[in-house]
Amino acid sequence: MTKKYCSFCNNQIQFGGGKRKLKDGFICQNCLKQNTQALKISELFNLGKMTVENVRDSIDPSRVAFKDSGYTLTESIGDVKFDDNNKVLYLGNDQNEIQKDTSLFRFDQVYGVEIKEDNQTISSGGLKGAIVGDVLLGGVGAIVGSNVGKKKSIGTCAKLSVKIYLDSQTTHYKELYLINNQKKPIKKDSSEYEKSYEIASLLEAKLKYIIRKNEVIR
Ligand SMILES: [Zn+2]
Structure with a gap:
């Protein structure tokens, strides 16, 4: 069989x-x-x-919205859809945004990407100097947090997101959550975490590639 x-x-x-x-x-x-x-x-x-x-x-109805706009899905990572031929991507709606209508972006509007875990940047690309302050702040915050004796859950993750910086008047960034569960953080050795992290990494890699291409063209 x-x-x-x-x-x-x-x-x-x-x-x-x-x-x-x-x-x-x-x-x-x-x-x-x-x-x-x-x-x-x-x-x-x-x-x-x-x-x-x-x-x-x-x-996932956003696939239909993407196709209705006349684009062809060539790759899909998590909730993000790519049309590599027309160089557009569809980012769907994230939960924190006010502007819900803008979901389609051109590749050349993407200029930065970060993976954030529990509000700390753990990986970033394209943002050059600007990001250093953020990373340092995250580091200080982490030290302060542990000194306060707050129960620090190294083995769990409550939030995992990919923050995508966009050159757009209305949407400066989109933060896509792969894990967002403050009440019940996910164990880092679980398959759910592993899967979510894999999607985040794939997304980051693809966006870094797009940013790199943008930089070459400029
Ligand atoms: Zn299945």
Whole structure:
């Protein structure tokens, strides 16, 4: 018997493990469970008629918004969508912003990226000197924090985000949260943290590449 893989998480589907067949793939029980609420009842009953792409669109409507703008999805990292041919990216809505209408940006508007963990910058690119102060402040803050004797949870993470700096009049940056759970921080040795961090790193790498290209053109 050939091995079957989930078209969403890429995990192998165990024999006897619940799965649903799609027109051109499979969705495992776990992925289905996680996304049940995003799917319409009529879709849940007709999964066999849906393609993987259909299901992805239903789970993440911003994909449709992106495509409706006339762009083609060439790569998708987390919630960020790229059209590498037209050099635009779609950043969706983050929870902290006021301007909710601006989601599409040109590659050449991206000039900086940071990975932030529990409000500290742990990695950055493109920002040159400007970022040093922030990093130093983060460092001082961390030392002060530990001196105060506040219970410091080195082994957990409450917030993990990628902050993307944009050359735009209305949206100066977008901060996309991969983990945002102040009440119940996630253990750093968990697979959830690992997965989130991987997405953050992939996103950072892609954006650094875009920034690098921008710099070469300028
Ligand atoms: Zn799956």
